[in-house]
Amino acid sequence: MIPVSLPLATGAVLFALGVFGVLVRRNAIVIFMCIELMLNAVNLTLVGLSSQLKSVDGPIFVMFVMAVAAAEAAVGLAIIIALYRRKQTVDVSHFNILKG
Amino acid sequence: MSFWLALLIAMAKLLVLMALFLAATAYNTLYERRVVAPIQQRIGPNRAGPWGLLQPIADAVKLFFKEDIVTARSEKFLYLLAPIIAVSCALLYIVAVPFGPEIPGLQNAPSAWNKFSMLDLNVAVLYTFAVSSLAVYGVLLGGWAGNSKYSLLGGMRSGAQMISYEIAMGLSIMPAVMSAGSLSLHDIVAAQHDMWNVLRLPWGPVGFFIFMMAMLAEANRAPFDLVEAEQELVGGYHTEYSSMKFGAFFVAEYGNLITVSALIVTFYLGGWQGLPFINLGLPAWLSPWLGLVWFGLKTLILVAALIWIRWTFPRPRYDQLMGYGWKIFFPLALANLFVAGLLMYVGQRLGIGYFG
Amino acid sequence: MGKLDKFLLTDLFKGLMLTLKYAFKKPITYQYPEVRRPIEPRYRGRHRLTLHDDGSVRCVACGLCAAICPSQCITIEPMEGPGGKRMPQVYEIEIGRCVFCGFCAEVCPFDAVVLTQEFEMATTDKSTLLFDQQTLREKPRG
């Protein structure tokens, strides 16, 4: 039996890593990947808790998170490609004005 | 049954499976060349050993002794990783395939372990999806890491192609899954004991056709081998590979051919079940071993059919390929799934077992 | 092609049937070292220097063959043989450059150099591709 602290701790560290990456990296695609990392950390927490609480809601929620992540991937990467077309770069420090 | 005994059984099965699979992969290259030769009115390789039976060994030795080239300014780690991913995905792919019913003498073992496959996984269908989606990375990274525009184009093409056809593939096997009511491949085979899925009109033949086409595209086989279109892209994603790294891609390709045929047999051609409607009247103790024979025979014939298809049809253009995937196979599979579901529901209501 | 044919993919099956038909035809392969395809009577292969009955070469080293050779692969150096006869001291053909046009045999006034039907001259050692007089005197295999 796995103690619930293990998934929660792993999820916490992974989430912090993702946050750090989003704050620190300038490449939009890497930032996107860091967001995926955070989503995964949350998923792991959900699964760990639901196996502790013996409830089916956690895995279901994980599936919805995955659906949202897939939608996010489609739109997010489309935005990145559109931005690249305009600026020829994916460095977020170049995207500092609202007007395209 | 103790944990260690289960582990021992698993290791023994894995050893036998991997040895047989790798041998079959090696001889698959010879099989392809000997099957294609008469189509082109040739004889095929027959010099190394009797009937050319040592040809795969000769090929392997030749590959081993070739110079191992690493392209300049390539990403070394990924360049090494790509063939490893390709070959390990090919090995992982075969693990879920059921070769036969229960192994005689292991009736008391847990139900996941006592069959003629590595493991009777209760999510085996998803497992095959997962492995086939991981296999894209081998091709994609192999194309990218070589630092060559042609192999990059080959890798990109394959990435798009494999993702696109995965959808049609998933939808086309869903009727089989629904008919068995299980995601386990053993259950899917067992549900076909009186009728192969391909014979279940109307959804069987359609699903079989779409699944076969999608699997051809997944395994990068002709006519969907635009990944390695020699005329346009030199060798495709493995242009920059030589020696045993190229050999690894080669093993993956021919191993995938076997696995793809085995999966088509499992989903639509009755797996290890014998011919429907015909009782050969053989003794019952023989049936597990007969299952293996049936499975091997069907797979062998299907591999020959895929080779036959490869050497008959020309390659479609790339936009045509994507068009087939998204505009024909995907809607057709979706409609097929709907029809199958409807018929199964009606059949269950009326007590007709024909639709699954 | 009708709509039904298009729907049932008749053309694809026609193609498959065609390849299947060929699969049962007799292969046209010659199993080369054991079975050889018949060589045409005027096939031009490796050179040979023809000999008189006493075993001396017929060649008088006139140099016509070397002059006409388009790939300039023939080297001749004349010498005076027994009885004041002109004969070649050196007669070399660089067979790797030869195009087997047969002009040398055509132009030879004494039929001293002829083209045989032997074609198996493959080697792993380039230096053996320079055929000297001794090699050229040998009767061809087969």
Next chain:
Amino acid sequence: MAYQALYILFALGALFGGVNVVARRNPVNSAIGLLFTFICIAALYILHGSPFLAMIQIIVYAGAILILVVFTVMLLALRDPGKGLAKFFTVPQKLFALFGAALLGGEMFYLAWHALAGVAAPGDADLATLSQPATLAQALFGKFLLPFEVASVLLLAAIVGAVALTRRPKGTAAMIDAPHPDEQGGPR
């Protein structure tokens, strides 16, 4: 005990992959790190008794989302970012971000390790049946049917949005291939 050791092994693997995502300069290397993390997390799901989720994790995250990311990286033909570790922001910014992330992580870690460790299980389902796809399906198509349908609408909206965003107006040239305005060095 063996399960816990395996769990810790795969958890460390996931963290290793995560560090690679953040630290590697080349986005493709980051993506491979992320792939490693996904596979390790799938293994963790299996250890939690949920192979179904593990397979879905690999199919959706590794097979679809990450492939798209890798595809985008390769499609954009970014100039060679070089090897090794990434260039970060300036040092104070970096330190600030590190501090913030460490604070967040530490806080959550503390909570995870201490506060929640003793939560008792109410247990409305058996763990053995929890792992079955049928249980998940019954919940998904029963209790959660409305969210499920909403998710499908969301996916449809995402498809339409992605197509609308990346579609270029008719007649415009392929700007994506134009060289960078600052540096005239060709695309990688």
